[in-house]
Amino acid sequence: MTSCPADSTIARVRRFNRFYTRILGLLDRHILDSPFSLTEARVLFEIANTRGCTATKLIELLEIDPGYLSRMLKKFEKQNLIFKEKSASDGRFHFLHLTRKGRDVLAKLNESADRQIAKLIGSLSGDRQAALVKSMARIEAVLSGQPDSSIDSSVTIRTHRPGDIGYVAYQHGVLYAKEYGFDLTFDYYVARGLVEFLENYDSVTDRLWLAEYDGQIVGSIAIVGRGGNTAQLRWFLVEPGFRGRGVGRRLMAEAMNFCRERQFAKVFLWTFDALHAARHLYQSFGFQLTDRKEHDVWGRHLVEERWDLDLGRA
Missing domain, CATH: 3.40.630.30 (Gcn5-related N-acetyltransferase (GNAT))
Structure with a gap:
């Protein structure tokens, strides 16, 4: 059963969205400490971890503009970060893979991101860090409609x-x-x-x-x-x-x-x-x-x- 949210609820969600968007903006400029944006780093991550990754899958996963993704993939190819493999069953599709250089770049991005997240929340006590993680899990579970598995063990x-x-x-x-x-x-x-x-x-x-x-x-x-x-x-x-x-x-x-x-x-x-x-x-x-x-x-x-x-x- 669904219900229309109250104006105060909508306003509170929008306030949180503005706050979190600002945090993401800071991360985008500073956390990765590299020439790559968060979106570019996410594309490299998905290519490395999505089986049978194609441009179509990336568009579905990231809800990214096809034209923007196409330009990004061409840049990655030029930088020797990715290569394409034509599908044996359907020549219209190309599977995307990271090159050795691409894997090295992604590893450094992950290390940099980990350091910057640690810096972002490092001033919080252990209890407040745990509360933050639980709150994130609850938000993800509520908005995705999936059970929050962290509840069961906590x-x-x-x-x-x-x-x-x-x-x-x-x-x-x-x-x-x-x-x-x-x-x-x-x-x-x-x-x-x-x-x-x-x-x-x-x-x-x-x-x-x-x-x-x-x-x-x-x-x-x-x-x-x-x-x-x-x-x-x-x-x-x-x-x-x-x-x-x-x-x-x-x-x-x-x-x-x-x-x-x-x-x-x-x-x-x-x-x-x-x-x-x-x-x-x-x-x-x-x-x-x-x-x-x-x-x-x-x-x-x-x-x-x-x-x-x-x-x-x-």
Whole structure:
């Protein structure tokens, strides 16, 4: 589903574009410290690394003007940086290759570019450099429509600490209002349960875990001891941008390992029938649907479900 971006969003993207274009302009003039522009260096790079590289492929890859590329390739040939090889299957096409001189020139360009990038970000701390790289990966993933693989390896799971409880309540209130239309009575329900969790907290039987990415809480899950070797799984949530990446499964694994370590015999949870992905995950961990009740709650008409897991049989 697409939506028309707000004027403020468009203005912010244009501001970033102007800033980054200025950075690229500085790089173009100074980073390579050579007679080659960034575009020329990129063409040499693609010729070296693109299998079966042709002028047509370069136009598609770089979205470059055909006339400009033609003049550039003629200059490279004159400088003995590239040579052409006629295609055996189609004489209309010529494959492009770097000469030995071309490979030497590209190696020096890469070394120079590496030095200048190091100079550009060298004043940043290690944490800020890492944040910069993560931000670049997120922008690339969002605009390309591809998953950001850096997320998967960078999400950490930890137990709760001061300040987390309020944020977990906030996340639940915002997300369930947005995705399911819950009203303020759900905020009260979640907040009251979390307050009770803190009031009665016992580290032997109770635990709250948070999934964290780049200092941001992106998921949660809890186990609350209910007496009689029984525990309840509560407050399971994964932010939309982090779903489908195994974060929920990692949180579930932490919770279930804790239950086994504490030798709980049974674990139960309450959910509702619209949470399809969560229900599938519960089922994959051995939970079984044991009860359903239909009623009006949190401003909606819901079918609540109880799921149980017998750890003695799991």
